[in-house]
Amino acid sequence: MRKITKIEVQKNNASRFNIYIDDSFELGISDDTLVKLNLKKGDDVTPEFLTQIKQQEFQQQAIQQALNHLSYRKRSTREVYNHLAKQDFPENVINHAIEYCKMQNLIDHKDYVESLKNTMIRTTDKGPEVFRQKLMEAGIEDSLIQQVVAQYEVEQPFDKIVKVGNKIKEKKQGPSKKRQQYVQQSLMQKGYTLETIKDVLETLDFSEDPEMMDNLLQRDLEKVYNKYVKKYDGYQLKMKTTEALMRKGYAYDAIKLKLEESGIVDES
Template sequence: MAKLTKITTQKKHKNRYNIFLDRGQGEAYGFSVDEDVLIKYRLQKNMELDDATIEALIQTDTLHKSYTLAINYLSYRMRSEKEIRDYLNEKEVDSEHIDEIVKRLYDEKFLDDQEFANSLVRTRIMTSSKGPLLLKKELLEKGVSAQQAEEALTHFSFDKQYEKARKFAEKKLKNGGKKSFRQQLQNLQQTLMQKGYGGEIIQEVIANLPEDEEEGQEWEAAVYQGEKLLRKFERKTEGFELKQKIKQGMYRKGFSFDLIDRFLDEYCEE
């Protein structure tokens, strides 16, 4: 048996207390506990503690510290169960304690994977241009089940997907640079796929974009790309062969034959 001889407040952590014990060889530091543990077990001077009780107090305090870590981690934003488990594993928390902490967090409504998934989808809709396929991938990576992910994605309706994809497409086209309208559309389709939008949404967006490219802008792009091709090939070839290489290059870049012929007439000497 050991007698509890003194309780002192830690200097750096005012809610933690050092417990001093006398095991028959004089007073010495025994262990430390959080204020909640101190109060729960009514620790006070002159109490008699056996080894089993001391070990139980230490384990209880360790569990409490780990639980506090989890609560602090949750204070910044909602987390999935997998995120909590991964975080506590990184902090080298005992696996049995992790299970107990996770159960307690569920019981106290601090943990709910379905609500976490719903919240993440709502947030991404407001703050990102990601489509539903990317959002589902993100949810699955965070440990949310496929069923929960599908449920959360019901918040991302077809109309909302279309609206976000359309705005992204219009912005992308405005910043298309010196590319043909056709090439911009091809790049846009690829980008929307990479963003996680499905084929139906992409087709709907593309179908509702302006059908006719702006003539002046398209001509500027044709001149820019044509001159690049001209500089590339004029040192290697000339005449008909040079024109053919430029024509082929411009066609691959999405320009119409009318614009290609106009460029060749105005910029390539016979």
Template sequence: MPIITKITQQKRSNERYNIFLDGTYAFSVDEEVLARNQLSKNKELTDFDIGEIQYEDEIRKGFNKALVYLSYRMRSEYEIVLHLREHEMGDACIEEIMHKLRQYGYVNDEDYAKAFVNTQLRTSDKGPRHMGNGLKEKGVAPQITEAILEQIRVEEWQERAEQVIEKVIKKNPKQSKMQIKKKGEDTLSRKGYSGSVVSNVLANLTIERDKDEQWLAIYSQAKKAHTKYSKKYEGYEYKQRMKQTLFRKGFGMEEIDRAIDQLEEEE
């Protein structure tokens, strides 16, 4: 059987040691593995012993890599598994490493999901579907995600959705109320709010504008339509095209006529 003839500490890593068998370098191990297996000079090792020691050391290396990865921020189990695979860890080693991480409380997908959702609530205006998709990408089980999101009151989602709509209104002073509602609906859907919340918010939406603000909206939209149709149509057909377009955008006929008259005067 091979005999340990020399053990030396690595220069670049004080916690790792080189093992020499029968005068030749054989492998290296972590300090903890060295101590746990009582490796010392003149100790005999079978091939089975060497295999077990190397396997144990591989787990130790992977565990340390996982701890470094976790030191930057919380991670889901799936993220850690991917990270270990990127470092060419085998599935058996990864399974052992994940077991140790769970045992010591370093990973917990439920805690991770709670932290993820709380961060999203504090720093973004996203809805539950968007958050759920984010957790799905991190490999969190659907039942965990559902349980966390169900703890948030519907009223809170509603309030967040209303805040999103308020931003849409402020950013679109030159659009009609109908256009703003459509844009608001698209925005809320894209941000992951449920259909029921979107419908409820839009049903109770009121957009208050003074006369000057409303005139800015109709005039801006009329000018865009004018640029499009004035080169192709004239007279009655031009006016009909203008009226149809502006009416579909949600403006009233009286303000439409006023805008068309204004544009004709400017020509």
């Protein structure tokens, strides 16, 4: 019968041990494996028991990988599972590691969603739909998602969203209609609901400075006209130019007046 003849602490890692069987090095194990199997010098080692030691150590490695992954921030079950799967641990070993982490209260979806909610509200300009998407990607239960997303909407300060909308508005020049569309689209991309966006748009000031708008229309007219004059002329050129400017949000009457001021007339 083979026996454990020596157990020594590894030189570079005090939490790991080298196991010698019949005076020959057999394998390294963690202190958790050592304690769990109560290994000690003089123990008999059958082939079956050696397999058990190796299996326990393999399981412990998966647990340690999970603990390391959880040490940086809170994780969901899916996130831990995916991390261990990338390390090529089999499903049964992964599931056991996850159960261990849950027993230690290291994986807790209620705590996870609450923490993520508070962090996103405090540090980002993202709306509840982005929050919802992150929870879905993390594999959080639907019932919990619905509950916490509703809390997100209630707790996110409206004045902060208005500031986000105003910042977006200031980046865009042009007609009021086009600026409103730009703010709406940008807020939707940031995950805000249509109802919230509507309230924000009603709060923001989209009034236009006549002189600035006249200058912008003149600038855009020149750009559009110079583009289409290479392809069209006469009535068709005038209509193509008008349509392009209307798509930019300018009013038809303002475009017509600017065309006349610029000497662009229907030559058909």
